Amino acid sequence: xxxxxxxxxxxxxxxxxxxxxxxxxxxxxxxxxxxxxxxxxxxxxxxxxxxxxxxxxxxxxxxxxxxxxxxxxxxxxxxxxxxxxxxxxxxxxxxxxxxxxxxxxxxxxxxxxxxxxxxxxxxxxxxxxxxxxxxxxxxxxxxxxxxxxxxxxxxxxxxxxxxxxxxxxxxxxxxxxxxxxxxxxxxxxxxxxxxxxxxxxxxxxxxxxxxxxxxxxxxxxxxxxxxxxxxxxxxxxxxxxxxxxxxxxxxxxxxxxxxxxxxxxxxxxxxxxxxxxxxxxxxxxxxxxxxxxxxxxxxxxxxxxxxxxxxxxxxxxxxxxxxxxxxxxxxxxxxxxxxxxxxxxxxxxxx
Amino acid sequence: xxxxxxxxxxxxxxxxxxxxxxxxxxxxxxxxxxxxxxxxxxxxxxxxxxxxxxxxxxxxxxxxxxxxxxxxxxxxxxxxxxxxxxxxxxxxxxxxxxxxxxxxxxxxxxxxxxxxxxxxxxxxxxxxxx
Numbered sequence: 001x002x003x004x005x006x007x008x009x010x011x012x013x014x015x016x017x018x019x020x021x022x023x024x025x026x027x028x029x030x031x032x033x034x035x036x037x038x039x040x041x042x043x044x045x046x047x048x049x050x051x052x053x054x055x056x057x058x059x060x061x062x063x064x065x066x067x068x069x070x071x072x073x074x075x076x077x078x079x080x081x082x083x084x085x086x087x088x089x090x091x092x093x094x095x096x097x098x099x100x101x102x103x104x105x106x107x108x109x110x111x112x113x114x115x116x117x118x119x120x121x122x123x124x125x126x127x128x129x130x131x132x133x134x135x136x137x138x139x140x141x142x143x144x145x146x147x148x149x150x151x152x153x154x155x156x157x158x159x160x161x162x163x164x165x166x167x168x169x170x171x172x173x174x175x176x177x178x179x180x181x182x183x184x185x186x187x188x189x190x191x192x193x194x195x196x197x198x199x200x201x202x203x204x205x206x207x208x209x210x211x212x213x214x215x216x217x218x219x220x221x222x223x224x225x226x227x228x229x230x231x232x233x234x235x236x237x238x239x240x241x242x243x244x245x246x247x248x249x250x251x252x253x254x255x256x257x258x259x260x261x262x263x264x265x266x267x268x269x270x271x272x273x274x275x276x277x278x279x280x281x282x283x284x285x286x287x288x289x290x291x292x293x294x295x296x297x298x299x300x301x302x303x304x305x306x307x308x309x310x311x312x313x314x315x316x317x318x319x320x321x322x323x324x325x326x327x328x329x330x331x332x333x334x335x336x337x338x339x340x341x342x343x344x345x346x347x348x349x350x351x
Numbered sequence: 352x353x354x355x356x357x358x359x360x361x362x363x364x365x366x367x368x369x370x371x372x373x374x375x376x377x378x379x380x381x382x383x384x385x386x387x388x389x390x391x392x393x394x395x396x397x398x399x400x401x402x403x404x405x406x407x408x409x410x411x412x413x414x415x416x417x418x419x420x421x422x423x424x425x426x427x428x429x430x431x432x433x434x435x436x437x438x439x440x441x442x443x444x445x446x447x448x449x450x451x452x453x454x455x456x457x458x459x460x461x462x463x464x465x466x467x468x469x470x471x472x473x474x475x476x477x478x479x480x481x
Contacts, residue, residue, distance in 0.1 A: 050460040058459040
């Protein structure tokens with residue numbers, strides 16, 4: 001049997017600004033209670049103008065390095081999954097690699113696959129280490145998500161990042177199984193030079209999110225010969241609060257297994273960051289031997305599934321840096337819609 | 352920002368790298384080629400700590416044009432355990448709550464945007480400690 005591979009360091013970063021659903025609904029004459037009920041979310045994080053996919057990635061990685069306690073120069077690859085890379089042409093990865101001290105002997109790539117780009121980076125990083133190509137590899141999931149003014153997405157599109165260092169030594173969560181499931185499904189897209197994505201309304205539900213999440217999850221369970229009851233925790237992509245709970249229940253998972261990684265009600269949809277940040281919140285509390293079931297989803301469309309198992313090394317590093325819930329719930333600033341629109345560059349200065 | 356100059360400043364702007372004189376131990380941020388205290392030319396690269404103490408600050412209400420949209424904002428000088436003082440914006444804080452002596456931490460942020468098509472400049476800002 002090959003030597004175990006897994007997560008040796010993880011970290012999260014979330015901007016401190018928030019906007020409540022009521023504040024957005026007020027501007028557009030929408031019914032806030034029905035949005036809150038329909039999307040099962042109360043508020044979302046908002047990135048200030050000096051915060052983007054690169055800065056979020058750096059801060060999340062700094063926390064991952066504190067847990068991993070490794071020399072950043074030993075990281076052989078960095079993959080950043082995002083649909084909001086700051087440049088159209090110039091990698092986010094090189095800036096992050098410079099900022100953490102991992103250059104110049106490193107492979108970098110920026111990935112894009114709607115909300116699945118982050119788990120893609122994790123999968124590739126994991127595969128490099130598994131193949132013995134490098135000692136450590138870094139997968140980052142980060143977004144400052146876009147949602148057009150008054151569109152349903154505006155109530156959920158938020159910002160955050162999670163970083164995972166994969167390796168073979170001092171593993172915090174070992175990978176047991178992976179599975180990926182993809183089809184060409186045009187449920188959500190953004191064309192070049194467009195500011196905001198477009199989506200196919202209700203088509204984003206059953207034929208898109210549910211088909212792929214369920215397809216991947218069922219195949220992963222079969223591959224592992226496991227049942228939902230075998231896991232302490234489960235985390236799914238969370239475009240809103242409702243979908244991950246519903247898909248989890250459809251598979252046979254209980255609320256208690258899902259709620260630790262269910263961040264969307266008070267974080268919003270961090271797109272690429274969604275399920276990876278949920279995984280980080282689970283790693284903050286998981287005990288040795290706990291198994292974690294994870295399935296991401298990205299429009300276009302596809303899901304990556306992972307089964308992780310927490311090791312006895314995890315408890316010692318859970319509190320060495322700021323945990324996910326602290327970043328989510330402490331020292332928040334609530335914005336009015338005007339300031340939010342300024343932060344998100346939604347005000348056109350036509351002069 | 353000129354891209355060549357920007358690239359030269361990456362070690363201290365991104366990683367808070369400073370130069371410690373191998374002869375007298377004086378620390379310089381950003382790094383120098385010749386020690387100001389003893390004239391020595393050999394330095395060790397060290398990294399400045401993440402946490403500093405605010406020594407003084409001001410609130411800018413009339414900033415340079417590139418920072419107009421951020422007005423008003425606080426600009427402070429923090430002293431770090433290595434002995435150096437660093438000037439940066441203080442963000443993510445209610446301006447009424449900025450106090451001399453408070454502990455702040457360094458966070459990686461976008462500092463400047465060169466118009467609609469130029470380079471994005473990254474570096475450090477100070478934020479309250481969580």
